[in-house]
Each structure stands twice: as C-alpha cells, then as structure tokens.
Amino acid sequence: MGVDAERRIHAPADLALVDAVHDALEELWREVPDVSDDDRLLFGLAVSEVVTNVVEHAPGDEPATVVVELSVDHDRLLAVLSDDAEPALIRLDEVHMPAEDAESGRGLALALAALDELRHETGEGNTWVLRRDRRGPA
Structure with a gap:
C-alpha cells in the first residue's frame, strides 16, 4: 500500500522549525482523518520532542x-x-526517564515510550527515524 499523505520541511534548526513541524502534522491529520486520537497524540509528542532536541x-x-x-x-x-550538524553522541539503549524533580531530559524517553521504532544514525550529520504503527481507527 502506498503513502496516504506526506509533508517535507527543509529549514534551519531553530524554533520556527518546531512550529513548521506542528503545522505539517496538523495538515496530515486533516488529510488522513482516520488516524486515531492516540496515534496522533503519541506520534506528535515523539516528533515534537525529537525536533526540539535537534534544535536545542x-x-x-x-x-x-x-x-x-x-x-x-x-x-x-x-x-x-x-541534519547536517556534527554527529550526536547518543546511545538510545541508555536513555531512561529522569527523576520526577528533573527539569529536563524526558524528551527521548517519552519518544521511546510512544514509538514502535526510534533510531538514530550518524554519518554526514544525523538521521532520526521515528515510526509508530497505527493502532486502529479514530
């Protein structure tokens, strides 16, 4: 089966990118309205966390x-x-949820929990692959 909808964003790693990704996700949900609320929420959270980490x-x-x-x-x-940034030194197998009083460090742990696959590859920059299998109709 082919792709139902897709969006591509090419931009600098700044806060405007985070907004552009949120807007693109909203467009996808309008175009493919049968994506469940849980899938929308959890996938959107994971994408937002990873994009924000890339920017920061x-x-x-x-x-x-x-x-x-x-x-x-x-x-x-x-x-x-x-991205074309220096390769990030991240070991996803060592990511864990920080203590409740921690002010940061939850992003990748949340993304791992929300996704069926989170992969980080390095080379001429970084590549992040985020996949969530659809759980059912809305």
Missing part, C-alpha cells in the same frame, strides 16, 4: 539545516529527520 542541541555557530519528512500510510506514521 545542534552545535555550531550557524544553525544546522534539517530536512523533516513526515508520512502516513494505512499501517504506520513515519518521520525521518536528517
């Missing part, structure tokens, strides 16, 4: 350039984020 932690004097590809098909929700 991309090192360098100039913002990195990020390409975000979002797609929805009958079986899954998928986001692929690629």
Whole structure:
C-alpha cells in the first residue's frame, strides 16, 4: 500500500522549525482523518520532542539545516529527520526517564515510550527515524 499523505520541511534548526513541524502534522491529520486520537497524540509528542532536541542541541555557530519528512500510510506514521550538524553522541539503549524533580531530559524517553521504532544514525550529520504503527481507527 502506498503513502496516504506526506509533508517535507527543509529549514534551519531553530524554533520556527518546531512550529513548521506542528503545522505539517496538523495538515496530515486533516488529510488522513482516520488516524486515531492516540496515534496522533503519541506520534506528535515523539516528533515534537525529537525536533526540539535537534534544535536545542545542534552545535555550531550557524544553525544546522534539517530536512523533516513526515508520512502516513494505512499501517504506520513515519518521520525521518536528517541534519547536517556534527554527529550526536547518543546511545538510545541508555536513555531512561529522569527523576520526577528533573527539569529536563524526558524528551527521548517519552519518544521511546510512544514509538514502535526510534533510531538514530550518524554519518554526514544525523538521521532520526521515528515510526509508530497505527493502532486502529479514530
């Protein structure tokens, strides 16, 4: 089965990117209205957390350039984020939820809990793959 809807964003790693991704997700939900509320909420949370981490932690004097590809098909929700920043030294197998009184550090733990797959690859930058299998109709 093919893709039901998709969006592509190419932008600097700044706060405007986070807003653009939220807008693109809202467009996808309007285009594919049968995505369940739980899938929308959890996938959107995971994507938002990872995009925010990319924006906040991309090192360098100039913002990195990020390409975000979002797609929805009958079986899954998928986001692929690629940037040209220095490779991030992240071990997803060591990510855990911080203590209740911690002021940060929950983003990747929340994303891992909400997704069926969260993968980080490095090379000429970073690539994040976020996949949530659809659980059923709205």
